[in-house]
Amino acid sequence: MKNIFKISYLTILLLATTHQVKAEEKVELLKTDWSFKGLFGTFDRGSLQRGYQVYTEVCASCHSMKYLSYRNLSEKGGPEFSIEQAKAIAASFEVTDGPNEDGEMFQRPGKLSDKFVMPYGNVKEAQAANGGAYPPDMSVLAKARSGGVDYIYSVLLGYEDPPSGVTLDDGVYYNKYMYGNNIKMSQPLYDGSVEYSGGTEATKEQMAKDVTTFLMWTAEPHLEARHKMGFKAILYLIILTILVYFSMKKIWSRIESEV
Numbered sequence: 001m002k003n004i005f006k007i008s009y010l011t012i013l014l015l016a017t018t019h020q021v022k023a024e025e026k027v028e029l030l031k032t033d034w035s036f037k038g039l040f041g042t043f044d045r046g047s048l049q050r051g052y053q054v055y056t057e058v059c060a061s062c063h064s065m066k067y068l069s070y071r072n073l074s075e076k077g078g079p080e081f082s083i084e085q086a087k088a089i090a091a092s093f094e095v096t097d098g099p100n101e102d103g104e105m106f107q108r109p110g111k112l113s114d115k116f117v118m119p120y121g122n123v124k125e126a127q128a129a130n131g132g133a134y135p136p137d138m139s140v141l142a143k144a145r146s147g148g149v150d151y152i153y154s155v156l157l158g159y160e161d162p163p164s165g166v167t168l169d170d171g172v173y174y175n176k177y178m179y180g181n182n183i184k185m186s187q188p189l190y191d192g193s194v195e196y197s198g199g200t201e202a203t204k205e206q207m208a209k210d211v212t213t214f215l216m217w218t219a220e221p222h223l224e225a226r227h228k229m230g231f232k233a234i235l236y237l238i239i240l241t242i243l244v245y246f247s248m249k250k251i252w253s254r255i256e257s258e259v
């Protein structure tokens, strides 16, 4: 009898805690109107270019982008910088090359074929510089997290004072959307963190939207081509359906008239 009580007590406790965990996971993510969603979705070129600027000026000091080369910045379907612009962007970075004839590594300006330079030499160095937490590589982050772009957008805007009674260690920040509400990244975006040319106001919401759009492109560089393909496939199926329908009508009309 005692055991039954114990078991049911434990079950209730278990249910209560799992329920709580579920409730915690259900924080509604912030939403914004993404231009790339939906069947006809395309990237907003301006947003991609601004997003690249935010990534380079703010995020790149901690987060690497190891799958991207500078030449990708001028490819179709991306930010579509001109080749000259992409060359100038590449050349603004110092790349380690070598070894030369003396067996030494040397620094040179970046070229289109170079991969994005990494902020840290290795994972340990990155962790040491960030209170033990590793800033994840950003190449495919938008695809790697459940919630995707909405999650990234929300984390960037989700910094708050911790609720009363919650104390945080040094280097740990309260974020409404991060799992467990603790994040070892200080708030990266504040109004005016970057200066946009072209008159777009650099509010933190705008920068969060732009950089997240850029991260969506790096994670899925062929999104526009895929959407176009999907649209063509549907168009093809519609036309095929109409053709099949009328040929069926025709065939049956002959049979019906013979009966």
Ligand code: HEC
Pocket: 054, 055, 058, 059, 060, 061, 062, 063, 130, 133, 134, 135, 136, 145, 151, 152, 155, 156, 182, 183, 184, 185, 186, 188, 189, 211
């Ligand atoms: C000073 C270094 C630093 C900068 C600058 C920085 N981050 Fe981070 N970021 C981190 C670290 C460290 C983590 C890991 C935090 C953790 O695990 O608690 C992180 C985590 C994240 C996460 C959560 C990833 C996950 O695992 O779910 C996102 C999203 C993110 N950063 C986006 C950005 C964006 C976008 C920028 C630029 C606007 C940026 N970060 C700038 C250090 C930084």
